[in-house]
Amino acid sequence: MIIRSTQKLGMKLFEVVESRFSTAFGESWNPFYNLGALSFFFFWIVAASGVYLYAFFDTSITSAYTSVESITNNHFYIGGIIRGLHRYASDAMVVTMTIHLFREFLMGRFRGARWFSWLTGVPLLWLVFASGINGYWLVWDQLAQYIAILTAEWFDWLPFFSAPMAQNFLNEASLSDRFFSLLAFLHIGIPLTLLLMMWVHIQRMAKAKSNPPRGLALGTLAALIILSIAKPAVSQAPANLDRAVTDVQLDWFFLNLYPLLDTVSPGDLWGLVGFITLLIAVVPWILPKGKYSIATVNLENCNGCERCFIDCPYDAVTMQPRTDGMSFSHEAVVRTNLCVGCGICVGACPTATPFRRQTQLVAGIELAEFPLKNLRNEVLQASETLSGTDRVMAFACSECGKDKLARQPGVAVVPLPCIAMLPPSFIDFVISKRLADGVFLTGCETANCYHRYGSQWTEERIEGKRDPQLRKRVPRERVARLWTSAVNGGRVQQEIKQFRSRLRDVGPMRDDYASMKQSLSFVSSETGGNIHDTD
Amino acid sequence: MTEKRNFIGQIIAYLFFAGFLGVLSNYPTYSHTTADQATIKLTMNHSGKLKEKCRQRSEEEMAKLPPNMRVSMDCPRERSPIKLEMIVDGKEIYKETLLPFGLTRDGEATAYRRFNIKAGEHRVQVRMKDDVNTEGYDYHFEQTLTLAPSQVMVIHFDNLLGKFVAI
Numbered sequence: 090m091i092i093r094s095t096q097k098l099g100m101k102l103f104e105v106v107e108s109r110f111s112t113a114f115g116e117s118w119n120p121f122y123n124l125g126a127l128s129f130f131f132f133w134i135v136a137a138s139g140v141y142l143y144a145f146f147d148t149s150i151t152s153a154y155t156s157v158e159s160i161t162n163n164h165f166y167i168g169g170i171i172r173g174l175h176r177y178a179s180d181a182m183v184v185t186m187t188i189h190l191f192r193e194f195l196m197g198r199f200r201g202a203r204w205f206s207w208l209t210g211v212p213l214l215w216l217v218f219a220s221g222i223n224g225y226w227l228v229w230d231q232l233a234q235y236i237a238i239l240t241a242e243w244f245d246w247l248p249f250f251s252a253p254m255a256q257n258f259l260n261e262a263s264l265s266d267r268f269f270s271l272l273a274f275l276h277i278g279i280p281l282t283l284l285l286m287m288w289v290h291i292q293r294m295a296k297a298k299s300n301p302p303r304g305l306a307l308g309t310l311a312a313l314i315i316l317s318i319a320k321p322a323v324s325q326a327p328a329n330l331d332r333a334v335t336d337v338q339l340d341w342f343f344l345n346l347y348p349l350l351d352t353v354s355p356g357d358l359w360g361l362v363g364f365i366t367l368l369i370a371v372v373p374w375i376l377p378k379g380k381y382s383i384a385t386v387n388l389e390n391c392n393g394c395e396r397c398f399i400d401c402p403y404d405a406v407t408m409q410p411r412t413d414g415m416s417f418s419h420e421a422v423v424r425t426n427l428c429v430g431c432g433i434c435v436g437a438c439p440t441a442t443p444f445r446r447q448t449q450l451v452a453g454i455e456l457a458e459f460p461l462k463n464l465r466n467e468v469l470q471a472s473e474t475l476s477g478t479d480r481v482m483a484f485a486c487s488e489c490g491k492d493k494l495a496r497q498p499g500v501a502v503v504p505l506p507c508i509a510m511l512p513p514s515f516i517d518f519v520i521s522k523r524l525a526d527g528v529f530l531t532g533c534e535t536a537n538c539y540h541r542y543g544s545q546w547t548e549e550r551i552e553g554k555r556d557p558q559l560r561k562r563v564p565r566e567r568v569a570r571l572w573t574s575a576v577n578g579g580r581v582q583q584e585i586k587q588f589r590s591r592l593r594d595v596g597p598m599r600d601d602y603a604s605m606k607q608s609l610s611f612v613s614s615e616t617g618g619n620i621h622d623t624d
Numbered sequence: 625m626t627e628k629r630n631f632i633g634q635i636i637a638y639l640f641f642a643g644f645l646g647v648l649s650n651y652p653t654y655s656h657t658t659a660d661q662a663t664i665k666l667t668m669n670h671s672g673k674l675k676e677k678c679r680q681r682s683e684e685e686m687a688k689l690p691p692n693m694r695v696s697m698d699c700p701r702e703r704s705p706i707k708l709e710m711i712v713d714g715k716e717i718y719k720e721t722l723l724p725f726g727l728t729r730d731g732e733a734t735a736y737r738r739f740n741i742k743a744g745e746h747r748v749q750v751r752m753k754d755d756v757n758t759e760g761y762d763y764h765f766e767q768t769l770t771l772a773p774s775q776v777m778v779i780h781f782d783n784l785l786g787k788f789v790a791i
Contacts, residue, residue: 112630114634117627180648181645253736256669256736259665259791286657308634309641311638313645332774332776333740337653337656338654340648340649561660574660576769
């Protein structure tokens with residue numbers, strides 16, 4: 090309960106800040122909606138600048154410092170800027186990665202099949218910090234000396250080493266080139282492992298965004314270049330193991346835990362970071378999972394059209410050769426361990442139409458515990474609460490939209506796991522059967538959809554750019570949609586008010602309610618004579 | 625669909641981000657030790673004496689062993705733990721019993737400890753015991769050290785010389 094409240098409060102704070110950023114950047118460029126992609130982008134900046142630095146870096150202990158100084162000061166401006174980019178892009182990656190972690194936690198994007206992305210993100214934390222900290226050693230200045238000694242002392246607490254690693258840094262005479270070469274090798278090996286794990290991290294995300302929008306990328310790169318010029322990354326005094334380090338300029342993004350080693354024992358620090366790591370790792374299993382229904386394929390209604398396969402944001406639907414002898418070449422198969430129950434596949438299915446007369450309403454793919462028949466019944470029930478000439482049937486995403494629509498007369502709300510679960514034929518159904526005067530759709534901002542592509546797919550289906558499309562006969566003035574975050578409840582109310590006003594201007598529907606009832610007789614007979622029956 | 629953008633707002637956001645990175649990447653400065661302090665590092669890698677002496681196996685013991693392992697002498701490999709302590713100006717600042725490395729405790733015992741003390745003249749004593757079968761300490765180091773501010777003094781057990789040396 091406390092965690093849920095914290096998540097809600099935290100998310101509201103995020104949404105307040107994010108809405109400001111959406112005003113400045115637009116939704117698609119909003120940095121908060123591109124945190125993962127920005128982290129990838131920063132990695133590539135670090136990698137590219139690292140290649141340049143490594144080409145001129147001398148891995149010997151006696152020349153490391155002077156070679157870095159030479160790169161910084163003797164390569165015209167380019168060496169210093171590239172060094173600055175290498176450092177500040179690393180820092181930026183820590184920032185975006187940390188915000189990404191908090192945001193995904195607050196949004197509950199670790200539940201169900203999303204555990205994989207969550208869990209594979211945990212080693213990324215270690216690998217990013219290991220890469221950065223290891224990099225600071227190579228400069229071999231006072232900061233490197235400080236880090237080298239404290240890191241070695243910290244690791245020596247572990248019972249793996251036959252001799253203390255810190256003995257490599259006793260004094261100037263004890264340091265060897267071999268050990269330093271090992272550090273340089275690690276500074277390539279760890280980031281390569283990081284890249285591999287970043288690839289694994291996004292494996293269960295269909296159409297994962299690993300590149301930020303070009304405008305955002307260019308703006309961020311420009312900011313880093315300006316920072317590298319305004320505040321160049323420079324070395325501190327050369328390391329001298331015969332002298333103790335007193336004051337150091339720490340990079341607090343990477344080295345924030347190091348001062349703790351002056352007050353707590355290495356064992357305690359291992360306990361702290363181990364506990365935090367474990368706590369993050371087990372989040373998907375210790376927090377309430379939430380209820381969701383897995384998609385199931387009804388083979389007799391599946392024609393193998395692949396729309397569910399194309400639209401699923403989690404790669405939970407695959408296609409395989411037909412197994413039931415029907416004339417279609419393929420059939421859809423749900424990988425239940427990947428399904429999060431968003432229902433986007435249902436919205437994509439061409440057989441998911443509420444107009445069925447001859448057969449029972451069973452679509453080719455459905456959510457097991459929220460079949461399409463139930464959705465149609467909910468729509469019918471909701472319509473009965475409406476009256477007047479500006480009746481609105483609102484379909485809302487449960488994750489972000491349900492709370493935005495405060496109950497008000499003349500508006501019926503039908504919540505969905507994701508707005509893209511709604512087949513466009515339902516909009517046609519509501520209007521052509523006179524169940525409401527207008528249909529209002531609301532879901533997350535398109536660049537920040539809880540189920541990744543729900544708002545975008547819905548928008549494209551209504552615009553006729555994606556199958557299944559909303560039929561042309563549906564009067565567009567009777568359909569409104571709004572993609573916005575939960576924090577913008579006031580804006581939703583405003584939009585609904587304007588929409589109802591527009592509906593009143595458009596005028597009443599031509600048919601009366603009685604004829605609508607008559608036209609719904611097929612529904613009534615299918616549900617055993619009672620349209621309220623939800624099976 | 626063209627999105628509305630406020631480029632002034634973007635520039636402010638980028639500058640804030642760059643400023644945030646620039647500041648926290650360098651400041652505030654952290655004081656690891658104060659300028660009037662010196663450092664002593666006490667270190668050693670040393671194998672203690674064997675804990676038990678070799679002994680002759682009895683006929684019964686030999687008979688119980690597999691034929692390929694019937695060696696008449698039984699020489700346990702476990703080594704003595706090492707007791708190490710350091711006293712500065714008459715005050716004990718470190719005392720520890722160090723276990724030999726390895727599953728059968730037959731490797732070296734190792735130590736590395738760093739102490740920050742006020743610069744100046746100090747009487748430093750180090751004692752080490754590496755045999756559980758004897759009384760008292762086996763190795764002694766006692767010296768008056770004059771430490772300059774920020775100086776790092778290493779007191780190391782040299783296995784070849786068989787004694788502690790200050791470097």
